[in-house]
Amino acid sequence: MPTPNYFLESRNRAFNKALDLASRAADSNSSILLLGESGVGKEVFANYIHHLSSRKDNAFVAVNCHAFSEYLLQSELYGHEKGAFTGAYEKRIGRIEEAHGGTLFLDEIGDTTLDVQLNLLRVLDNKKIARIGSNVLMDIDFRLICATNRDIKQRIEEKKFREDFYYRISTIVINIPSLRERKEDLRRLIDYFIFKYAVELKKDIFNIEVEALSALMNYNYPGNIRELKNIIERLVVLSRDGMISIKDISEEIYINPSSPLLLKDVRAAAEKKHIEKMLSLNDFNMTSTAEQLGISRRQLFNKINEYSIYKH
Ligand SMILES: Nc1ncnc2c1ncn2[C@@H]1O[C@H](COP(=O)(O)OP(=O)(O)OP(=O)(O)O)[C@@H](O)[C@H]1O
Structure with missing residues (x-):
């Protein structure tokens, strides 16, 4: 055996x-x-x-x-x-x-x-x-x-x-x-599955974005370890340049937190997603993106910094 x-x-x-x-x-x-x-x-x-x-x-x-x-x-x-x-x-x-x-x-x-x-x-x-x-x-x-x-x-x-x-x-x-009842183990389980899938899928994973980790830590996992395992496998498959990114985390994870999310955090997450989408549609042209979002270039620049948005 x-x-x-x-x-x-x-x-x-x-x-x-x-x-x-x-x-x-x-x-x-x-x-x-x-x-x-x-x-x-x-x-x-x-x-x-x-x-x-x-x-x-x-x-x-x-x-x-x-x-x-x-x-x-x-x-x-x-x-x-x-x-x-x-x-x-x-x-x-x-x-x-x-x-x-x-x-x-x-x-x-x-x-x-x-x-x-x-x-x-x-x-x-x-x-x-x-x-x-x-x-x-x-x-x-x-x-x-x-x-x-x-x-x-x-x-x-x-x-x-x-x-x-x-x-x-x-x-x-x-x-x-349930996994919800043992939140103190979540971080090490996340690391365990990242390592497991990095080895299995032959991918080097160096880091996990802070926002991604916080989303994973706040989710309530109705499917328990089976669900966590599947989510991490998906994130490792989709990872680029050794980084697990918030972009690959599905919306469902934000809307089912184990502890209530503050409205400002939900707003920020939605804002970040939308800005990223518009930047990518405009090929990262700051002027047209800012125009379409109805904000100034300076405001857009600040948001990009605040949310750590990178060009891929
Ligand atoms: N401690 C653990 N370490 C590594 N993987 C785990 C651990 N616990 C569960 N898993 C994984 O999570 C998945 C679900 O585990 P398991 O089938 O044992 O759960 P279960 O409670 O028997 O589920 P069900 O009630 O649906 O049959 C499996 O893929 C299993 O390998």
Whole structure:
């Protein structure tokens, strides 16, 4: 198994508590339930736990339960014999069987049906499975880690989640905070992803414009680390002359700040964008740009200085 590549250093109390629980639980065989919004790194945590455990040299098998209909999920999990149903042309090993000796990670467990939950409960109790279309029971040994971004307690109240199954999968519950709740880690995560993509994309990145950094630091990241990662990849791809620029940051990032933006900052950002656009349309001719903007050349010159606008 290759060593996974992720950044788990943190100055946040809740995140460090989650890390501490994960490492203390890693070597037991107890079922772990990871809770947190989409994109906070639940699969990364599951993988981290697997690598800290004595099962690390065996498989880590991840299944996204949300990605399958109930029927296909059962076949994905248990596998099937040739001819078990129409379309089963070949024998197929299920994901649970693949996880034998290792770790099974069931993502979006909150989205499974009561039948799927009941079957899994039996497997956990009996430690045996049979492929669909076969009566042969096989002994199976895996460590279960589940994750969800749903409110499971509410699903139980709605009778959409079996309470007995919930207790079975949640011996250890780990809450992973959203990125908004761990702002103190944001700067180092930004640097981590810039470095990661600079290496991957073979681009030298020397600097990040102050405005770009401040926009990234103020955004609220509803998609959490997944969103941050995508934004930085895009910025590194688009970077020129080793510089990450505010120009490549989409508007959406300004309009969803985690803390309210001052009106003067919003005004300044919009003004800067518009001046840049007009300068570029006028091929950086100061006289015609100033004329079209309805300001004097001197005022335009001051704005260019104030907003650090460069000709590219
Ligand atoms: N600590 C981290 N270091 C590096 N990359 C990370 C980290 N946490 C998350 N990521 C990256 O962010 C993305 C989302 O992470 P992951 O799939 O683990 O989140 P999730 O909580 O399981 O999301 P979902 O609920 O949507 O399944 C992945 O590309 C992952 O590699």
